[in-house]
Amino acid sequence: xxxxxxxxxxxxxxxxxxxxxxxxxxxxxxxxxxxxxxxxxxxxxxxxxxxxxxxxxxxxxxxxxxxxxxxxxxxxxxxxxxxxxxxxxxxxxxxxxxxxxxxxxxxxxxxxxxxxxxxxxxxxxxxxxxxxxxxxxxxxxxxxxxxxxxxxxxxxxxxxxxxxxxxxxxxxxxxxxxxxxxxxxxxxxxxxxxxxxxxxxxxxxxxxxxxxxxxxxxxxxxxxxxxxxxxxxxxxxxxxxxxxxxxxxxxxxxxxxxxxxxxxxxxxxxxxxxxxxxxxx
Amino acid sequence: xxxxxxxxxxxxxxxxxxxxxxxxxxxxxxxxxxxxxxxxxxxxxxxxxxxxxxxxxxxxxxxxxxxxxxxxxxxxxxxxxxxxxxxxxxxxxxxxxxxxxxxxxxxxxxxxxxxxxxxxxxxxxxxxxxxxxxxxxxxxxxxxxxxxxxxxxxxxxxx
Numbered sequence: 001x002x003x004x005x006x007x008x009x010x011x012x013x014x015x016x017x018x019x020x021x022x023x024x025x026x027x028x029x030x031x032x033x034x035x036x037x038x039x040x041x042x043x044x045x046x047x048x049x050x051x052x053x054x055x056x057x058x059x060x061x062x063x064x065x066x067x068x069x070x071x072x073x074x075x076x077x078x079x080x081x082x083x084x085x086x087x088x089x090x091x092x093x094x095x096x097x098x099x100x101x102x103x104x105x106x107x108x109x110x111x112x113x114x115x116x117x118x119x120x121x122x123x124x125x126x127x128x129x130x131x132x133x134x135x136x137x138x139x140x141x142x143x144x145x146x147x148x149x150x151x152x153x154x155x156x157x158x159x160x161x162x163x164x165x166x167x168x169x170x171x172x173x174x175x176x177x178x179x180x181x182x183x184x185x186x187x188x189x190x191x192x193x194x195x196x197x198x199x200x201x202x203x204x205x206x207x208x209x210x211x212x213x214x215x216x217x218x219x220x221x222x223x224x225x226x227x228x229x230x231x232x233x234x235x236x237x238x239x240x241x242x243x244x245x246x247x248x249x250x251x252x253x254x255x256x257x258x259x260x261x262x263x264x265x266x267x268x269x270x271x272x273x274x275x276x277x278x279x280x281x
Numbered sequence: 282x283x284x285x286x287x288x289x290x291x292x293x294x295x296x297x298x299x300x301x302x303x304x305x306x307x308x309x310x311x312x313x314x315x316x317x318x319x320x321x322x323x324x325x326x327x328x329x330x331x332x333x334x335x336x337x338x339x340x341x342x343x344x345x346x347x348x349x350x351x352x353x354x355x356x357x358x359x360x361x362x363x364x365x366x367x368x369x370x371x372x373x374x375x376x377x378x379x380x381x382x383x384x385x386x387x388x389x390x391x392x393x394x395x396x397x398x399x400x401x402x403x404x405x406x407x408x409x410x411x412x413x414x415x416x417x418x419x420x421x422x423x424x425x426x427x428x429x430x431x432x433x434x435x436x437x438x439x440x
């Protein structure tokens with residue numbers, strides 16, 4: 001089983017948050033059996049993060065650096081199985097190749113532009129180039145066994161996610177299994193987006209990954225900004241997907257059920273397990 | 282008597298202006314020669330409804346074909362200048378010699394990010410691309426990738 005945990009750590013330093021966040025990280029490592037921690041807005045040097053994760057007894061985590069500072073990957077996998085493959089110009093996407101027992105996969109980690117700074121149209125436009133980068137690396141690798149995980153700063157229903165030219169991510173495996181769809185004579189590769197199934201309070205776990213109550217007439221309150229998307233070639237290997245509301249011992253939500261911003265992060269972590277085995281050294 | 286109506290056009294209009302993609306294409310190949318094949322570049326283009334983006338990637342064949350984007354150049358589908366150039370060096374080197382960001386373009390949603398600059402003309406574009414390719418961050422990246430590539434090669438080949 002290959003497991004990873006994605007979390008936007010909210011970057012900015014606030015008095016008192018450092019120690020509590022580090023303690024949460026240690027407990028996450030101890031309780032969830034995670035191979036790869038994927039952080040955006042990481043807040044701390046990678047070496048410090050690796051130390052807190054490794055102290056937990058969940059494994060020996062090492063920084064897996066690349067030319068991207070915005071995204072940190074801490075891995076307990078053998079170094080030889082995690083290979084740098086691509087870093088985008090804005091440092092908002094990094095792609096790694098993971099060598100599996102019988103083949104390999106691509107892991108793309110993304111921290112997309114915020115809705116505070118970019119309009120939905122601008123986000124959709126940029127998602128088009130991110131999708132092109134992913135396709136180019138798939139073509140280079142000669143397969144489409146790709147997982148994209150990150151803080152996409154868009155909900156699953158927004159143009160940057162569902163647009164054919166953009167990430168083209170659909171809500172059911174039945175649709176995604178077609179592999180591609182054709183628009184105006186061109187074919188576009190599907191992603192399967194399982195996050196649709198985690199919306200709202202009729203499913204287990206939190207209603208989204210990020211909560212914001214604004215004065216804007218159009219307010220969703222809960223957003224699903226943090227997502228994992230899988231190409232059809234890998235979607236059936238998804239064995240577990242959870243938005244975590246606890247580090248295994250302590251809650252990541254306040255008593256009223258919102259992310260514990262003061263002591264953890266304004267985002268909730270995403271835990272993903274794939275039924276895949278990593279190649280032995 | 283009415284005075285002669287002056288010629289109001291600029292004196293320095295050139296007729297040999299080329300497109301941004303032609304300028305970027307000209308950069309392909311020379312790095313491969315300079316690095317004896319250890320590194321090369323790849324230019325790709327993505328087209329949207331009303332825009333085009335060219336992307337110049339650095340590729341390290343010996344490092345499992347690792348690829349890192351050095352810069353992108355985005356312009357209108359039909360009007361190729363101005364160009365918005367995005368480069369990692371703009372953000373990393375903002376305190377060391379890059380020009381300060383110009384004011385936002387008169388285009389919707391085009392407020393520039395910290396890692397973006399605008400080139401209004403071919404000459405400005407050439408200057409921007411040159412400043413990126415010769416920046417300390419790109420130079421550091423090139424040397425890092427050459428050094429790591431050399432690690433993967435037998436000693437006699439690396440010398």
